Amino acid sequence: MQKTNFIWIYGLAATLIVILLPLAIFLPEETKVSTDPWENLPQHPIHTDHSSIIQGPFETGQDVTKACLKCHENAAHEVMQTPHWTWESEPYEIEGRNEPVTIGKKNQLNNFCIGIQGNWTGCTRCHIGYGWDSAEFDFSNEESVDCLACHDTSGGYVKGGAGLPVEGVDLLSSAQSVGIPTRKNCGDCHFNGGGGNAVKHGDMDSSLYYPQDDVDIHMGKNDFLCIDCHRTEDHLVTGRSISVSLDDKNQIACTDCHNNVPHQDERINSHIDAVACQTCHIPTGATRDSTKVYWDWSTAGSDDIEENAHEYLKIKGSFVYESDLIPEYYWYNGSAERYLLGDTMNPEEITSMNKPLGNIDDASAKIFPFKVHRGKQPYDTLHNYFLQPKTVGEGGYWTDFDWDQALRLGSEIAGMEYSGEYDFAETEMFWPTTHMVVPAEQALTCGHCHGEEGRMDWEALGYYGDPIDWGGRFSANR
């Protein structure tokens, strides 16, 4: 008798099951599977306040490094394996070349300040080491690693010639402030590539220190740090650029965080096989500060031309700067050709320093936006190769305005033969546009590429015409 008093529990359970089971089965599930990009973000370590750990006094940067290494024993060793330290890649086997080659700021040319050899003091202020002022720099000395360049969070740490801290830097408070690299640590060098704000890249400039929402959706609205995308392990920062690398090992991709099929619109998703995310989501470069698109060294040295930082400097020659730059679009499979020091060039043609590889038939290539920097730089008219001038310091062009002397000194240091005859030839260099991703509502729409006003040169890309009429690159019409 007594137990029947509890039968209602069974009854209730049975009733609930009969009702809830069909509901669970038939109620439409929210189809949105979680593809939250936030889930893919790296977790930052909990910050340890170093102000009570680190005791001074420090005379030099190296002293600070020694103090760091007491606890972080492996840190310098790790840093020294990375391109931030070596400024040089691992040796590559490249088709058409007999022996493996290395690429990097250390040994190759660009078409901005041309090359660092002989000009170390000026260029290596952005090296994460101390004292690289000659070819003899000791790359194996752990104490020369500059920890503060990346870890100072006081904002008071500034590097000068050969990467040494400038006069007046308070090394103790800098050292006590250390933390994970901020936008300032990265930006002080990378936003100022080419010798000044926004000069080199066209997709990075000082507006990224404290970006507005629409400058860069990640760093602005979502307050990312550089290292949120450039994930770093053992001091190896991910990310690649074809100015100093040739492959896409360690490269970063949008799909590291975002779904492979990111749009709800099938028509847009059908572009993904041929169009890089950056193409639509970074419609223009140099949106805040103008960037250099042309640099003609051949006019340098004149006293007759009026100086203006954005048009002409006696030491550098003539420039063209542009803002709201519409990128140029090329097929790009992640790697590039590279003009290497000593390669023969044709002075009649524009020499590409780092032509992106890929074409319409290369399934791994996508249409990608580039800022292209063009210019004229010195070459040896007898040997038909570009020369490495000495610009900085004693005997350098910026001191004496003597090309012959600068090229002779530079060639000696770089170990090249210089015939004594020089002229200037045209070069171009490709800078992938990949930062400053705008909010989705500012991305390109169909008409920006397709139709009368489209910005794509379809025929140059290898199509017969606008693929909206002709179909995609793998359609039957090709």
Add this chain to the structure above:
Amino acid sequence: MPIKEKRFLRFASILLAAALLLIGFARTGQVAFAEKTGEAELEGSPLHPTFPLLDEDGENVLDTGNPVSTIETCGACHDSAFIEKHSYHANAGFDNMVPAGETLTERAWDTSTGLFGSWSPVTYRYLSPAGDEKIDLTTPEWIQVFGSRHPGGGPAFYSQSGEKLSDLAYDKDSFESNIVDPKTGELTQWDWEKSGAVEMNCFLCHITTPDNDARKKALAEGSFQWANTATLVKSEIVKENAGEFEWNADAFNEEKELKEEFLHIQDPSDNNCGLCHGHVHTKIDEPLTIKDISETEERVTLTTGQILSSQRILDSGLNLTDKESLARTWDVHSERRLKCTDCHYALNNPLYQQEGDESQPDHLLFDPRRMELGSYLERPLHQFARGDSAQSMVAPGTKNSMRTCQDCHDAQESHNWLPYVDRHINALSCESCHIPKVYAAAGMQFDWTVITTESQAQIQLRGAEGKDGVNSLINGYTPALLVRENDNGSKTLLPHNLVTTWFWVYGADERPVPLRDLELAYLQGADYTPEILAAFDANANGALDEKELRLDTEEKASLIANRLSAQGLNNPRIIGETQPYGIHHDVATDKWATQDCQVCHSENSILTQETQLSTYTPIGAKTEFTAGSNILVNGEIYTNEVGESYFKPAPAQEGLYVFGSDSVGWVDTVGLVSFIAVVLGVLLHGGLRAYANYKNPGHEIKTEKVYMYTVYERFWHWLQTAAIVILLFTGLVIHNPSKFILFNFKGVVTVHNILAAILALNAAISLIYHLVSGEIKQYIPRPRGFFDQTITQATYYLQGIFKDAEHPFEKTPQKKLNPLQQITYFGILNVFLPLQGITGIFIWGAQRFPDLANSLGGLPFLAPFHTLIAWLFGSFIVMHVYLTTTGHTPLAGIASMIIGWDEVEVHTQPEE
């Protein structure tokens, strides 16, 4: 290779070549020159050969200096006579003129349904029907006024007798030979020989930079024969100087043919269409702005607010509310690179040829035979595919010739998220959800009962704060959803703008007061007459502002009426007309389309939302919907106390019952009243019982424990209880979702359906149980003595229960129900429950078997019926729960239904 295959291959390659050639004609020009020249739009088709410009005698215009004749020039290769004859754009209703008043619009002065003969509230001017005494427009003045939106040919070139207007013999009474002398109001001869007539203007639509301003100027000046030549001014083929045109010899080569760089022949681009049909903006990087919404070019934008552009709204230059959030483009088809002509194509264009002609054998899915391209280019029909919109009387011959949304899009495929998708698709046009809002100002009210000093109507726009189309803040507006009767007989909701016009008419044969007479009544030169100022200028500042210039008092209205009468206009009176303009462009993608159920399924449903018709109503005036459109106007037009007129649609009258929005008043009233009555009755009865019990505490009753309800019976009962309670609650949410905003409408509908299925299953199983076990007997009243017993039981509830009397009938496992219960449960379980189930199934089936559901009266009958029974169920539950407390203790009945054991009175007297 077998001959057959060879033939097929040859045929296929010709077909392909033709298609490519056509695509090339349409597109190559754009693509090949897409490089950032900025001059891209200057490039016409690379296919079109160069040609000489000929005058009407076929002589080269360079030799004669005469105006160009498009018929001769283009006619050298294309059959220009055929084209002119097969073009509604040119014809404008000219071939289908009827006696005044006999058109579909039922306007007494309309003589056709096209631009030539049909009145428009925007322009107000009208072609006077033959025989009118007071005359507004005759043919030559019609060309001057309406030529700006007419490409020539048709009535601008031929007389109604079929001869060329330029050869017309003079007739002093003819409305073709004469024009009204503005000074006297009398007819005076028009010199056709001097003016010439307007040939169909090929250039206007087929060159990249037609000079529409120069063309309009030539027309307005009466220089008809030069209008088409003027179209070439911007192309620098001809120069204009004070009305004189001089051919530019530099534009021609040695053969006196146009040089290639001056040759910009192309398929009509959106810009060409935009010259007459509304605001078109093709420059993606240049912010869209609208200079003056009342310009001829903006006509469609003025009547509907539609703007055709691939630009994102936030990139436009318009001063729009919340513009930054408007990341959608103006029109998704434009965004996706469709051109006007992709939908509104020439009907014999082999590229777009329609399948499924009635003459096609049933088994044939695709007929590969196409008109040869050369034939098409020689005789391209200039009848263009069109839909079935509100102005359905225009170009009746091509009605519904266009591919509709669903001819290109598979809505089933893309709407699998939408519950009752068929039901929605049957009742809604795609536009209803995909044009949720129009982001521009549009005309709302044209008051022609008054005129401004520029002889314009007093215009009110909707969707804008301020009257200036450019500088005012634009809010956009939500179109009114009106039921349209489609050509195939189906009825769907479609978004519309409603444009209301107030104007004076006079005479026994109703005619609008001609503009000239309005001017005479109001104006003296460029200013108002002193009498008008005295009556209208309330603040005596010498000018009439918007609030003053309206006929809002009897005095003002009678002053104007008297003045008009004095001008010989008999019985002047004000009438109103409301014209629905369908909205089919400015389509949004899914993300911007209406997806929230409650937009329609709620008390504030947009389906019943009133639309403002006017900001004031001229004294004594009433407006009516324009006759003859395919809009089924159901609803009410009313004027509120401040004079604003509104239209409140009532789509339910067209068989659209919208859950959450519609309800039938009396059903809810009856339901609620019965529910409240039961609750009150129960409270009263219970109160009296409690009182009686307090006065006269009950005597000890002998009871015994009886196993009353089996496990299954109890399970059945409680499952049914849960299901009904949840059904009542979810039903209430569906019925009136705005009171339950926390609940997701779509989810609630699904829960309701699932619980209904559980209830039905539970009922079916229990029916079998009761039949098999014989327990069914308990529910069936035994006829013998039934009435007596019923009365006995009722008497107990009304009297005995208060006197602590014993229950008249013993409750036993074999006879659980007393006679009253028997009747009630019999009714509930065998009548109401099945009825509720059946109506529910048919409501559910309105999606799945609409014909059957409709045969039972459709949703407008089924849904209120379902609601009514639901109310009764609710009332029953209250009663039922109360009666369970009438056992020997209040909770005994409920407890017994839970544990099965009941304590029942042991009756002293034996049962009958």
